[in-house]
Amino acid sequence: MNVLLLSMPDSFEHMPAIVIRMPNGALTSLAGNVDPHHRVAVADLILVQNRVRQTVTELMQKFDPQVLGLSVMTFQRRTAGRIIELARSLKPNLKVAVGGYDPSLAPAAYAEMGVDYIVRGEGEITFRDLLRALENGGSVEQIPGLSYRSGKQWVHNSDRPVHGIENGEVRLPNRGARVLKGYTLLGRQVDVIETSRGCTYDCSFCSIIEMRGRNFHTYTFDRVLADIRDARDHGARTLFLVDDNITLNVRRFEALCRAIIDAGLNHLDYFVQAMTSAIATHGETLAPLMRQAGFRYVFLGIENILEGDLAFLRAAAKNTDRANGHNNGNATVKAIDYLHQNKMLVVGGLIVGNPDDTRESIEANLEFARQYVDWPYIQHPTPYPRTPMTKDFVDKGLIINQRLEEYDGTTAVVRTEHLSAEDAEYMRWKAERWMKVRHLPSVLRHDFWYVLSHAPQMLAHTFRGSSVRSVLGLEDSRKTFERYKTIRKQEREYV
Numbered sequence: 346m347n348v349l350l351l352s353m354p355d356s357f358e359h360m361p362a363i364v365i366r367m368p369n370g371a372l373t374s375l376a377g378n379v380d381p382h383h384r385v386a387v388a389d390l391i392l393v394q395n396r397v398r399q400t401v402t403e404l405m406q407k408f409d410p411q412v413l414g415l416s417v418m419t420f421q422r423r424t425a426g427r428i429i430e431l432a433r434s435l436k437p438n439l440k441v442a443v444g445g446y447d448p449s450l451a452p453a454a455y456a457e458m459g460v461d462y463i464v465r466g467e468g469e470i471t472f473r474d475l476l477r478a479l480e481n482g483g484s485v486e487q488i489p490g491l492s493y494r495s496g497k498q499w500v501h502n503s504d505r506p507v508h509g510i511e512n513g514e515v516r517l518p519n520r521g522a523r524v525l526k527g528y529t530l531l532g533r534q535v536d537v538i539e540t541s542r543g544c545t546y547d548c549s550f551c552s553i554i555e556m557r558g559r560n561f562h563t564y565t566f567d568r569v570l571a572d573i574r575d576a577r578d579h580g581a582r583t584l585f586l587v588d589d590n591i592t593l594n595v596r597r598f599e600a601l602c603r604a605i606i607d608a609g610l611n612h613l614d615y616f617v618q619a620m621t622s623a624i625a626t627h628g629e630t631l632a633p634l635m636r637q638a639g640f641r642y643v644f645l646g647i648e649n650i651l652e653g654d655l656a657f658l659r660a661a662a663k664n665t666d667r668a669n670g671h672n673n674g675n676a677t678v679k680a681i682d683y684l685h686q687n688k689m690l691v692v693g694g695l696i697v698g699n700p701d702d703t704r705e706s707i708e709a710n711l712e713f714a715r716q717y718v719d720w721p722y723i724q725h726p727t728p729y730p731r732t733p734m735t736k737d738f739v740d741k742g743l744i745i746n747q748r749l750e751e752y753d754g755t756t757a758v759v760r761t762e763h764l765s766a767e768d769a770e771y772m773r774w775k776a777e778r779w780m781k782v783r784h785l786p787s788v789l790r791h792d793f794w795y796v797l798s799h800a801p802q803m804l805a806h807t808f809r810g811s812s813v814r815s816v817l818g819l820e821d822s823r824k825t826f827e828r829y830k831t832i833r834k835q836e837r838e839y840v
């Protein structure tokens with residue numbers, strides 16, 4: 346069968362497509378796990394953000410798929426709906442399957458979107474089984490993890506147990522199925538790899554627990570190294586590890602660093618997400634190994650520096666320093682120090698605008714970011730489907746915006762008890778622009794020519810909405826903020 350797999354073009358403030366265009370790891374993993382005789386094309390629409398309609402039309406004509414699959418996050422739901430409408434208008438009898446976080450956690454939303462199948466949770470085996478059934482005219486009733494349309498009704502089969510990825514059940518991704526070009530992270534071709542799946546924590550804002558329960562599964566190092574080599578052979582120079590929480594098993598992570606070094610794969614740049622507690626507690630041995638293995642940026646889930654907010658986010662445990670078996674308080678500064686001492690850069694993940702936040706508490710977090718992090722990744726709490734936080738916000742009546750396409754993390758869609766959503770967002774936006782500028786010399790040193798030639802675009806993006814008057818300080822920055830919001834609204838019309 347011909348199968349076309351698409352990831353959505355929608356990006357958000359901290360991932361400007363002019364300099365960061367990353368592939369979606371789910372789609373190549375699906376492509377690598379269907380029966381080999383299928384002809385699969387994977388297209389990451391982030392690569393063609395300004396010509397989505399035209400590209401989807403061309404791909405539909407070129408590959409003439411029987412099955413179209415879309416990977417969707419909540420803020421991309423509206424775009425997904427428009428793409429499905431377009432594809433159906435080109436080929437009415439097309440079978441459409443959706444998967445990823447949003448369809449898995451809010452399947453009801455897809456019932457009226459022209460979708461035939463919803464793949465809930467991990468997709469490799471479910472999708473393989475679905476294609477087999479479609480090809481052979483078999484029944485889909487026995488495929489765990491699948492929801493399907495039966496007449497006017499939707500049938501939801503039982504959940505599929507999470508994959509035991511240790512035993513080779515999930516084969517390597519098929520990067521050769523990609524049909525668009527242009528992946529980049531500041532001029533270096535970027536790819537994504539996985540070394541593990543799952544997390545045993547339960548932060549209230551995170552979708553992972555509802556998606557797959559609290560568990561942690563790991564790929565063998567042989568498989569990880571083969572995946573890295575495959576990404577490198579497809580041209581990647583920078584690799585993003587998409588593990589939900591690689592720092593759950595620090596000894597394994599250290600051994601992985603050693604394996605990367607021993608395999609001579611440490612000439613690549615690696616980006617990873619980590620817990621502050623793991624880095625603070627084990628930084629002495631872990632951080633030098635990470636550096637030697639080629640880790641350059643570490644995204645730290647700091648979430649907030651205030652105890653009250655951490656409690657609301659259920660993120661206190663993962664931010665506690667437990668060196669020598671004692672609870673030594675917040676781990677953040679110690680973790681950052683270890684990373685900096687070992688010449689790694691810190692992407693600081695913070696969440697501001699929580700229910701009890703005041704102007705002062707938000708400012709305290711912004712000031713912390715100014716002082717300690719290299720690249721701010723500050724977000725607003727966003728009520729994604731079925732997270733514990735969503736229930737809290739609903740119960741407190743604090744959700745002020747139901748337009749899901751704005752649920753991108755940098756648009757405040759909830760207010761606090763003391764501050765409007767707009768005020769919270771304005772504070773973050775205003776502070777963060779300048780923090781980003783400060784990081785320019787660092788990226789310039791690493792990627793001189795690329796950054797030099799793209800600096801005007803990068804600055805124009807960071808400061809969009811500004812005018813000559815605002816630059817000269819003759820205009821209230823609230824006006825610039827309003828213009829920025831208008832531009833952002835227009836940008837969201839991808840299809």
Ligand code: B12
Pocket residue numbers: 350355356357360367368369370371372374375413414415416417418419420442443444445446447450464466467468469472537539550551552553585586587588589590724729730752753754
């Ligand atoms: C890595 C990651 C990123 C990377 C993305 C790198 C990339 N291009 O892939 C970065 C850091 C850039 C990122 C950014 C964002 N992310 Co993110 N990210 C993740 C993370 C940690 C892992 C995702 C992943 O790749 N997993 C590995 C793959 C193999 O698994 P998978 O995606 O789940 O896919 C499987 C199934 O879902 C299914 N499936 C998926 N698609 C499809 C399609 C079909 C057709 C089928 C059949 C099956 C299927 O099968 C796959 C294989 O089993 C998750 C989860 C987490 N713990 O936080 C969040 C997560 C996906 N991100 C999320 C969000 C919201 C974002 C952001 C909007 C901002 C933010 N809040 O951080 C931005 C938006 C990015 C953009 N487009 O601009 C949310 C989504 C919530 C939701 N309900 O939509 C998550 C769940 C985190 C959370 N808050 O809970 N993210």
Ligand code: SF4
Pocket residue numbers: 544545546547548551552553554589590620646663
């Ligand atoms: S530690 Fe990370 S992956 Fe785990 S629940 Fe918290 S935010 Fe999600």
